[in-house]
Amino acid sequence: MPPSATPPSFGTLALRWYRLNQGRLRATAIGIAALIAFLLVWHLLTTYRVVFFVRFTNVPSPLAVYASFTKAMHDPKFLMHILLSCRRIFIGFSLAAIIGVPLGLIMGRFKLVHEIIFPVAEVLRPIPAIAWVPMAIMLWPTNEQSIVFITFLGSFFPILVNTLHGMSLVDPVLVRAAQCLGARERSIFREVYFPASLPHIFTGLTVGMGVAWVSLIAAEMISGQYGIGYFTWEAYSLVQYADIALGMIAIGVLGLGSSLLIRGAGQLVMPWRAK
Amino acid sequence: MSDIAAKEPQGHIEVRNFSLSYDGIEGPVQAVTDTQIHVKPGEFVSIVGPSGCGKSTLLNAVAGFLKPTTGIVTVDGERVNGPSAERGMVFQQYSLFPWKTVRENVEFGLKMRGMPRSQRERAARTLLGLAGLEAFEKHYPEKLSGGMKQRVGIVRALATGPKVLLLDEPFGALDAQTRVIMQQILTNMWQRLKISVLFVTHDIDEAIFLSDRVYCMTARPGSIKAEIPIPLERPRQQSMMMSSEFLALRRGLMSLIREESLKAMGGEINDMGMQGLNIELHGHSLVEVL
Numbered sequence: 001m002p003p004s005a006t007p008p009s010f011g012t013l014a015l016r017w018y019r020l021n022q023g024r025l026r027a028t029a030i031g032i033a034a035l036i037a038f039l040l041v042w043h044l045l046t047t048y049r050v051v052f053f054v055r056f057t058n059v060p061s062p063l064a065v066y067a068s069f070t071k072a073m074h075d076p077k078f079l080m081h082i083l084l085s086c087r088r089i090f091i092g093f094s095l096a097a098i099i100g101v102p103l104g105l106i107m108g109r110f111k112l113v114h115e116i117i118f119p120v121a122e123v124l125r126p127i128p129a130i131a132w133v134p135m136a137i138m139l140w141p142t143n144e145q146s147i148v149f150i151t152f153l154g155s156f157f158p159i160l161v162n163t164l165h166g167m168s169l170v171d172p173v174l175v176r177a178a179q180c181l182g183a184r185e186r187s188i189f190r191e192v193y194f195p196a197s198l199p200h201i202f203t204g205l206t207v208g209m210g211v212a213w214v215s216l217i218a219a220e221m222i223s224g225q226y227g228i229g230y231f232t233w234e235a236y237s238l239v240q241y242a243d244i245a246l247g248m249i250a251i252g253v254l255g256l257g258s259s260l261l262i263r264g265a266g267q268l269v270m271p272w273r274a275k
Numbered sequence: 276m277s278d279i280a281a282k283e284p285q286g287h288i289e290v291r292n293f294s295l296s297y298d299g300i301e302g303p304v305q306a307v308t309d310t311q312i313h314v315k316p317g318e319f320v321s322i323v324g325p326s327g328c329g330k331s332t333l334l335n336a337v338a339g340f341l342k343p344t345t346g347i348v349t350v351d352g353e354r355v356n357g358p359s360a361e362r363g364m365v366f367q368q369y370s371l372f373p374w375k376t377v378r379e380n381v382e383f384g385l386k387m388r389g390m391p392r393s394q395r396e397r398a399a400r401t402l403l404g405l406a407g408l409e410a411f412e413k414h415y416p417e418k419l420s421g422g423m424k425q426r427v428g429i430v431r432a433l434a435t436g437p438k439v440l441l442l443d444e445p446f447g448a449l450d451a452q453t454r455v456i457m458q459q460i461l462t463n464m465w466q467r468l469k470i471s472v473l474f475v476t477h478d479i480d481e482a483i484f485l486s487d488r489v490y491c492m493t494a495r496p497g498s499i500k501a502e503i504p505i506p507l508e509r510p511r512q513q514s515m516m517m518s519s520e521f522l523a524l525r526r527g528l529m530s531l532i533r534e535e536s537l538k539a540m541g542g543e544i545n546d547m548g549m550q551g552l553n554i555e556l557h558g559h560s561l562v563e564v565l
Contacts, residue, residue, distance in 0.1 A: 177370040180338055181384035182360030182435060191383070195374040272374050272415040 060242040068242040085228040092151025100159035108167025129154040129215030154215030155208030162204025166197030202266040286438035286471035288314040293346035305496035321474040321482035324492030325536040363432030367444040369424040371416040378412035384435035422453035439471045494539035
């Protein structure tokens with residue numbers, strides 16, 4: 001830029017920034033407006049105790065939920081519920097990823113392993129995690145272990161199936177290219193099959209994380225003593241209606257947060273897929 | 276990589292009594308039959324032929340991806356048993372690793388050989404410089420144009436200093452202008468490195484312009500129909516493509532290929548049950564009808 005040119009004024013810069021980000025700003029504005037509208041409708045329905053097929057007579061209002069939220073934030077018991085749920089998710093999901101991803105990679109590479117494991121997996125896969133609750137209680141000595149086991153099962157199958165799918169889509173020409181550059185079996189696995197499958201592995205992890213929360217909450221409601229699912233169910237038994245909504249919102253926020261974490265990890269691990 | 280340029284030419288490819296068939300539902304299908312070809316050290320040889328004639332099959336057998344049903348493939352007297360870094364390959368679909376940057380792609384062969392990181396980084400940079408790609412070393416392949424991708428593909432195949440370079444219709448997906456530039460780049464690299472090249476293409480001009488010799492294959496089952504030496508002097512210029520010598524070679528090859536293409540298409544038309552249309556299957560009438 002020639003030195004004589006004056007730097008653009010703050011006003012022009014702001015205008016340029018606005019033009020560049022117009023689409024995103026619009027989406028954010030609409031998103032915030034929609035959330036406010038949702039809260040407003042919720043507020044009106046509960047304030048006037050609307051009964052129109054569904055009954056809002058006992059549904060807590062947003063303000064009541066907010067009040068119980070501020071109370072809960074100072075209650076170590078509530079925080080402990082959340083912490084315990086997160087711990088269960090962390091252990092169950094991590095185990096599922098640590099076992100599911102390598103197993104999928106190996107099944108995708110070695111036909112015999114695939115032929116042995118796939119039929120068993122196909123039979124077990126459609127069983128919803130909640131149907132495993134009685135079996136899990138019999139299998140594991142402690143309640144805690146059976147809940148983690150159910151969380152593990154919920155996320156394991158999506159992770160396994162997506163990893164397998166990714167392996168089946170690896171472009172054979174890339175394998176050939178690696179071979180005539182001197183790559184042997186192990187290098188081909190590490191340098192071609194694994195990175196080529198990563199996008200599908202991360203799809204599996206995202207889906208698996210969602211199912212992990214579904215399974216966890218179901219298990220906690222049935223057999224737990226702690227955890228955010230138990231908290232929500234207990235609130236119903238104790239007629240703490242505001243706490244029901246609080247528990248639900250907490251579950252939603254935690255689920256959203258954990259899938260954002262996975263998406264972020266995916267972007268870190270796969271920089272070539274940015275944007 | 277100056278040691279490569281200084282080496283005596285290597286890479287004598289011999290394909291003898293070669294045939295290749297695979298199992299189809301109605302019994303074995305003969306893809307290539309009774310074929311002999313050779314490439315002398317440092318020679319540039321092309322294979323042309325109608326589509327489906329088995330020229331890629333032949334190339335893949337030299338690369339080591341396919342085993343001959345009968346016959347033998349050797350490079351410098353050693354039998355080809357499987358793919359190896361001694362035979363570099365360039366594919367039509369570029370086949371760069373999307374998860375590696377341009378430089379990492381070029382480094383791959385050296386990494387497989389166990390070369391330390393700093394050394395192979397330097398080697399890759401030098402090679403990318405020769406191909407005019409140093410500014411793109413950190414880019415991912417997805418961001419490159421087709422011509423750039425294929426330049427990376429060629430540089431990657433040459434990085435390990437192979438004895439022979441095999442190219443399977445490498446410029447088939449490029450536009451005409453880019454194709455001409457790529458042909459020039461390939462010729463320059465070939466002359467600098469003095470390696471043997473076996474080049475498969477369906478483009479007759481390309482084959483004549485690049486090669487010392489051209490093999491023309493028959494329709495399936497493929498075999499060698501003719502072997503045509505290209506006595507055009509080097510270095511070759513674009514203007515030569517208008518010379519009477521070039522055009523005579525072109526005319527000769529054209530008529531050879533047309534005969535075979537018509538045979539191949541005739542088979543297809545019969546398969547489609549169109550004999551009833553009473554099309555004469557020889558000479559120009561078919562071309563005109565189609």
